Amino acid sequence: MRSDFAGTTAQFYAEFRRDLPSDQADRLVAAVGLRPDDIALDLGCGTGQLAVPLAEHCAAVVAIDPEPDMLAGLRARRAERVVCVLGGDRDLPTLAVPFAAPLGLVTIGNALHWMDERSTLRTAAALLRPGGAVAVVTQGPPLWLGPAPWQRTVRQALESLYGPVTGNCRTDSSALEERRAMATELGLATEVLTWTASYPVTVDWVIGHLGSALGSDKLSRVEELRLLLEQLRDESMVEEVTTSVLVIRPGG
Template sequence: MSARDTAEYDQELFAGTAGYYARYRPPYPAEAVAYLVDGFGLGAGTAVLDLGCGTGQVAVPLAQAGCRVWAVDPDMDMIVEGTRHQPAGLAGDVRWLVSRAEDLRAEDLPPMRLCTMGASFHWMDRAGVLAFLDTVVEPGGGVALLSGSSSIWSRNGEMQGDWVETARAVITEFLGPQRRAGAGTYSHPKLTHEQVLAGSAFNAVEQRRFTVTRLLSVDEVVGLQLSTSYASPSLLGDRLAQFRQEFTRRLEQIAPDEGFATVEHNDVIVARRGGGGGSAG
């Protein structure tokens, strides 16, 4: 299995991860959210579409900024957890919806100022989704892709910490040397996100990196990996308890008293309509 540019979605990708996702996935940096709020003039009543929303890591901060957010994910468990963990007293609101991005219809949505995707675009039919977004994103709006920081397999080293090599070793021992993804294995898409955007209506692209350092406990390191498509409880099956025990044991052997200092690089790609590229018409 590769990251897709098709209309398929493997329901096993994040099977069993939703509870871990809600508890252990780190928030995106507040500065990254502010960058989007300022750049697109988001605020009270602004309509935002969040595709592949997970349990609300992007949707909730935008609702806290006053936006009306349509939070969409194909995994029912993610939507259930997102709804359950939604904080009270949001300045805006979140409307949770179980759907693939590819199945949305423009007539069911209002004009959107912005569409966000937090570490989810690579699972989609990227060109098809961008063509759809050209029909629902209002003039002056755009698309924002936010990188996650949970993957120990990243080509660009977004996740850095003393525990990363231990995580790779334990996951490889339990699940094999190839990066898993649902029912198959994972390979990066041939085209970068920037290359796909260049062929779309949203071809005016800028990128910013936001770096934070967090201290992670042993429990947080283990829980973070269990929130992923490559080390999900579903993949581990009846070896889940053994995996947790062995991973915990090895981490405790190297854990500093204050926790693991972990550097997270979060890249935000912002794309607006430019003068060239494709368009949905």
């Protein structure tokens, strides 16, 4: 069975999902104490939105994803010091074996909701060197749930084609608090970092971004979506994105 991220979705993903901006990568690296000689692991790496910017700050990033088309998109970027591995959260315990040294950082970007959250956090924390950290990164709200008038138009267009739009991919504050409580119950220490960024967007970019989120069953109506969004063509549109990082360390 094809995953939700195969084929065209992965292609849209490579083109229309932003990397963590370099200033936020710098702040993340400083906050978690990632060292130039560290190996980091990015679980649910997609086409490298975290792995590529973080690879500039360490010896290597092991980028793991169960979807071959996502890994193909990442490989096509030819980023230095990024090693692609086909696998998922259930492979984490096995991955502990080939690492000669424990990890400085495990990142999970916009992907933990696809995994067994509790066991992933526990296993990821066990892979760290002393002083290392797990960083659960989310970026939200999803474009279609944002507060700007143009985002309301996007939401209405989606709902007219596909019905009620509710999924927030666990980018909200209640998911953050739930995960923080989960980590605390596991005996792990937590800290939350939050940064915001503003991005001017175009209708074509919005359609591409929606294409990366819709899944193959809904992509057949993407041209209808394009027609509905033509009304935004002359609008000045800015997307406000909040990055939240739940930093988790052993020893609560």
